[in-house]
Amino acid sequence: MLSVQDVKKQYNHTTALNGVSLDIPSSICFGLVGPNGAGKSTLIKILASVIQDYEGTVRYERMETGQMKNEVGYVPQEICLEPTLSALDNLYFFGRLYGLRGKKLKSRAQIVLQDIGLEEHGKDKVLTFSGGMKRRLNIGCALMHNPNIIIMDEPTVGIDPQSRKYIFQMIEDLKRRACTIVYASHYMEEVEQLCDEIAMMDNGYIVEQGNIKDILRKYTYPSVFVRGVDCLPKDIEQYCRVETRNGGYLVRAVNPLEVMAKILNYSKENQGQINQLELVQPRLEDVFFTLTGSQLRD
Numbered sequence: 001m002l003s004v005q006d007v008k009k010q011y012n013h014t015t016a017l018n019g020v021s022l023d024i025p026s027s028i029c030f031g032l033v034g035p036n037g038a039g040k041s042t043l044i045k046i047l048a049s050v051i052q053d054y055e056g057t058v059r060y061e062r063m064e065t066g067q068m069k070n071e072v073g074y075v076p077q078e079i080c081l082e083p084t085l086s087a088l089d090n091l092y093f094f095g096r097l098y099g100l101r102g103k104k105l106k107s108r109a110q111i112v113l114q115d116i117g118l119e120e121h122g123k124d125k126v127l128t129f130s131g132g133m134k135r136r137l138n139i140g141c142a143l144m145h146n147p148n149i150i151i152m153d154e155p156t157v158g159i160d161p162q163s164r165k166y167i168f169q170m171i172e173d174l175k176r177r178a179c180t181i182v183y184a185s186h187y188m189e190e191v192e193q194l195c196d197e198i199a200m201m202d203n204g205y206i207v208e209q210g211n212i213k214d215i216l217r218k219y220t221y222p223s224v225f226v227r228g229v230d231c232l233p234k235d236i237e238q239y240c241r242v243e244t245r246n247g248g249y250l251v252r253a254v255n256p257l258e259v260m261a262k263i264l265n266y267s268k269e270n271q272g273q274i275n276q277l278e279l280v281q282p283r284l285e286d287v288f289f290t291l292t293g294s295q296l297r298d
């Protein structure tokens with residue numbers, strides 16, 4: 001269990017973290033989401049011991065951040081590679097930082113190279129790599145010392161869909177190997193797909209945290225989308241929130257299946273026609289805007 005207790009961080013006049021507390025269970029993918037300036041990168045840098053002057057405590061099992069170096073692999077938002085060196089030499093460099101030497105270093109680099117899908121490119125210089133290859137190698141460097149916790153800050157920015165899919169598979173594999181992953185991203189659909197639990201941050205606070213399904217249930221209802229009908233049954237219009245969308249109606253309802261049945265019956269009774277009728281599951285993005293608003297954050 002990775003535990004964050006009442007962490008505060010001030011940069012001159014800016015309060016980046018305002019008393020953040022989190023418990024991150026082992027062997028899960030934990031998502032960190034929030035608008036720009038919410039404090040995600042600051043929290044991640046504290047977890048990775050990159051920032052060491054902060055108030056509060058961060059513990060992993062019995063260790064505090066200063067003692068956690070070998071437990072944590074940090075994948076920074078910026079690509080942190082030496083472009084004139086080969087993929088293998090970059091992996092060796094990071095392995096040596098964590099004390100790997102000789103045969104151990106070489107065999108670990110070969111394993112990591114395979115895990116990141118670059119076994120054919122070990123000797124190629126990084127400056128010849130695509131964005132996706134660099135991102136994968138950036139992750140590989142953080143895996144060299146076989147850490148238990150992997151902290152990733154926006155690891156899929158600017159990459160092709162194949163590399164993104166590959167990174168997702170890597171994350172699933174890491175989870176199977178009992179690693180804990182902390183994953184900060186702007187992409188709600190990524191977080192929904194990958195993460196078991198999340199924390200939503202805004203202005204240096206955690207505004208919500210927990211299991212994604214529970215959070216969705218707490219803030220949203222499924223909706224019913226219907227297209228092709230001239231109008232809806234009167235009681236639906238009276239008791240549900242109805243919006244017009246994409247040439248049809250989106251009905252938000254606590255009991256969506258009942259709403260669907262009513263629409264079907266109404267249409268049959270009136271010999272009407274329905275082109276489309278479907279259940280729309282709520283999305284994390286809806287909760288995100290509910291909790292953080294839609295005002296631009298630059």
Ligand code: ADP
Nearest residue numbers: 011014016034035036037038039040041042043
């Ligand atoms: P996020 O990753 O969610 O975008 P950050 O942790 O980068 O948020 O930033 C949180 C707040 O701290 C922002 O207001 C940002 O401008 C400020 N901040 C971040 N890093 C620094 C820094 N090195 N010096 C001064 N202010 C900073």
